[in-house]
Amino acid sequence: xxxxxxxxxxxLQEIPLQVRTLRRSRDYQQISLYKDVxxxxxxxxxxxxxxxxxxxxxxxxxxxxxxxxxxxxxxASGRLSMAITPYWATLIDPEDPNCPFRRQSVPTAAESVVxxxxxxxxxxxxxxxxxxxxxxxxxxxxxxxxxxxxxMYCRHCTRRRLVGDYQKSNVPSxxxxxxxxxxxxxxxxxxxxxxxxxxxxxxxxxxxxxxxxRSISHVEFLRIGTRVPVxxxxxxxEKLVAMLKKYSPIWISIHFNxxxxxxxxxxxxxxxxxxxGIPLGSQTVLLKNINDRPYIMKRLMHELLKxxxxxxxxxxxxxxxxxxxxRTPVAVGINIMEKLRGYTSGYAxxxxxxxxxxxxxxxxxxxxxxxxxxxxxYVLRNYRGKVYTYLE
Ligand SMILES: *Cc1c(COP(=O)(O)O)cnc(C)c1O
Ligand code: SF4
Numbered sequence: 001x002x003x004x005x006x007x008x009x010x011x012l013q014e015i016p017l018q019v020r021t022l023r024r025s026r027d028y029q030q031i032s033l034y035k036d037v038x039x040x041x042x043x044x045x046x047x048x049x050x051x052x053x054x055x056x057x058x059x060x061x062x063x064x065x066x067x068x069x070x071x072x073x074x075x076a077s078g079r080l081s082m083a084i085t086p087y088w089a090t091l092i093d094p095e096d097p098n099c100p101f102r103r104q105s106v107p108t109a110a111e112s113v114v115x116x117x118x119x120x121x122x123x124x125x126x127x128x129x130x131x132x133x134x135x136x137x138x139x140x141x142x143x144x145x146x147x148x149x150x151x152m153y154c155r156h157c158t159r160r161r162l163v164g165d166y167q168k169s170n171v172p173s174x175x176x177x178x179x180x181x182x183x184x185x186x187x188x189x190x191x192x193x194x195x196x197x198x199x200x201x202x203x204x205x206x207x208x209x210x211x212x213x214r215s216i217s218h219v220e221f222l223r224i225g226t227r228v229p230v231x232x233x234x235x236x237x238e239k240l241v242a243m244l245k246k247y248s249p250i251w252i253s254i255h256f257n258x259x260x261x262x263x264x265x266x267x268x269x270x271x272x273x274x275x276x277g278i279p280l281g282s283q284t285v286l287l288k289n290i291n292d293r294p295y296i297m298k299r300l301m302h303e304l305l306k307x308x309x310x311x312x313x314x315x316x317x318x319x320x321x322x323x324x325x326x327r328t329p330v331a332v333g334i335n336i337m338e339k340l341r342g343y344t345s346g347y348a349x350x351x352x353x354x355x356x357x358x359x360x361x362x363x364x365x366x367x368x369x370x371x372x373x374x375x376x377x378y379v380l381r382n383y384r385g386k387v388y389t390y391l392e
Contacts, residue, residue: 015043016238018268028090033061042086045235049151049200053084063094063102072107080160082107083153085232091263100258100290104154108325111155115324117357120161122318124359131177137361141190141221144178146198146209151232154255156285156326158318158355163196179212186218194225199235203243210247223251225283229269230254230261236269245276253281253312257291259299262307270307281312282350286336288317288328294339301340301348311350316365318355330354330365338367342383 028034028042041047053059056073059082065073073082084092084105092106093099121127125135125143135143148162157163182188191213198206213219228235244250252273256262273280282304284291291297301311314336317327333352340349353362371379376392 015040016268016272018271019043019265022264022268028086031062031090033058034086034090037086043234045232045237048085048087048232048234051086052152053086053089054082059084059089059106062089063092063106065106066097068108068110069097069106071109072111075109075112076107079164080153080155080157081164083150083165085152087234087265088152088231091260098289100260103290104156104257104287105152107155110325111322113324114321115319115327118319118321118324119357120321122320122357123158123355124357125159126161128359131181133175133178134181136181136185136188137359139187141192142182142185142188143192143194144175144209144213145195146175146193146206147196147201149200150195150197151200151228151235154227156287156317156320156323158285158320159196160320160322175209175212179216182213182219183216189218190221190223191219192223192225197226197228198224199226199228199232199240203240206240207243210244210250214247221251222247222249223253225253225255227255229266229273230256233263233265233269236272238272241272241276241278244273244278248277249279251279251281253283254309255284256282256300256304256309257284257287259296259303262300262303267307270309274308280309282309283313283315284311284350285315285317285326286328286333286352287326290326292328292332292336294336297336298340298344298348301344301350305345305348311348313362314350314352316352316354319357334365334367337365338383341367 028037053062056065056070059065059073076082082105088101088105092101096102128135128137130136133145135145137143145162149165150163153164182191193209210222213222270280284300286292291300297314304311314333316330316333317323319327337352351364352366353364355362369380371381371387373379378390378392380388380390382388
């Protein structure tokens, strides 16, 4: 008995001090389903993954489900089925069906409606795949899809054709052809490891993949796209961070959609990563009634700067089948950009892009500041609409 206490105390030391002393606005122990969970288990990412909410019955113990959500959960079995980490579940408003955490994670009946221009693979990624797990669109950089699994499945996911828990394909030689392709293509200087979420893989799997890419001499830039700092912050352990640090420089892009996603727990992991010399950027999907108001987007950008994450992209929501209810007109995105530029720090202004349907890559869309251009004379307007002339 005494022995167990010692072991537990030792394990407790493995949890970073900031986490042990963190003040949470709403503690998981206030939720009856989790009231008896040991803090060590709560901080264990494998425990979090194993206890993800996957059924209507489990979710109904935490939030009051609407008939629309019940229908959605039933239909979403199979691909992109529901999976919600206990961490994320504690952030959901039990009473409000419009809660941003809830809308991003709980399926609704609208997902089975296919809109007029919606496609299975809108950015034609499968067409531009020269080897399994690769998408090669730009000459100098390549996207490597390291896994089709994620900690939580976002209802607006662009890769819903690939992503989900419907199959396991973890053959060790999975990346062989991909690595060979990158090796033989000397123009590739930038590799983006994404998925799915690469950080649902074990440390050893991630390290072995990074090692293989790092050993290719013409690859000079390596980045990882992830959402776990937001959906499963427990995954960013000191051990993982120490491993990543060995392969510096590595950049990380984190998918953030709402200012409330930046919890105290999330801030700790962003600090751990930044302190290890890993530059962080954000990617945000413009989502109707979630972050489509300029003041919410601005607050998100400000909160990101406060945790040393540089806003990188805002994406127009891709025309993926079953996501019409998330999509806004393009004008909404342009208006958000208009309300950022000039009205806040330049560092808080990301690029708003449309990933061109058919596979044209990311195209920036911005308010127009050039009113006319002729014979060495540019007529410009500033953020307040005042007109200025620049002579060349
Ligand atoms: C987004 C993306 C990249 C990286 O684009 P950047 O603008 O350099 O961040 C590379 N390949 C594919 C297929 C992509 O979709
Ligand atoms: S984390 Fe990314 S890949 Fe995974 S479900 Fe969400 S949007 Fe899709």
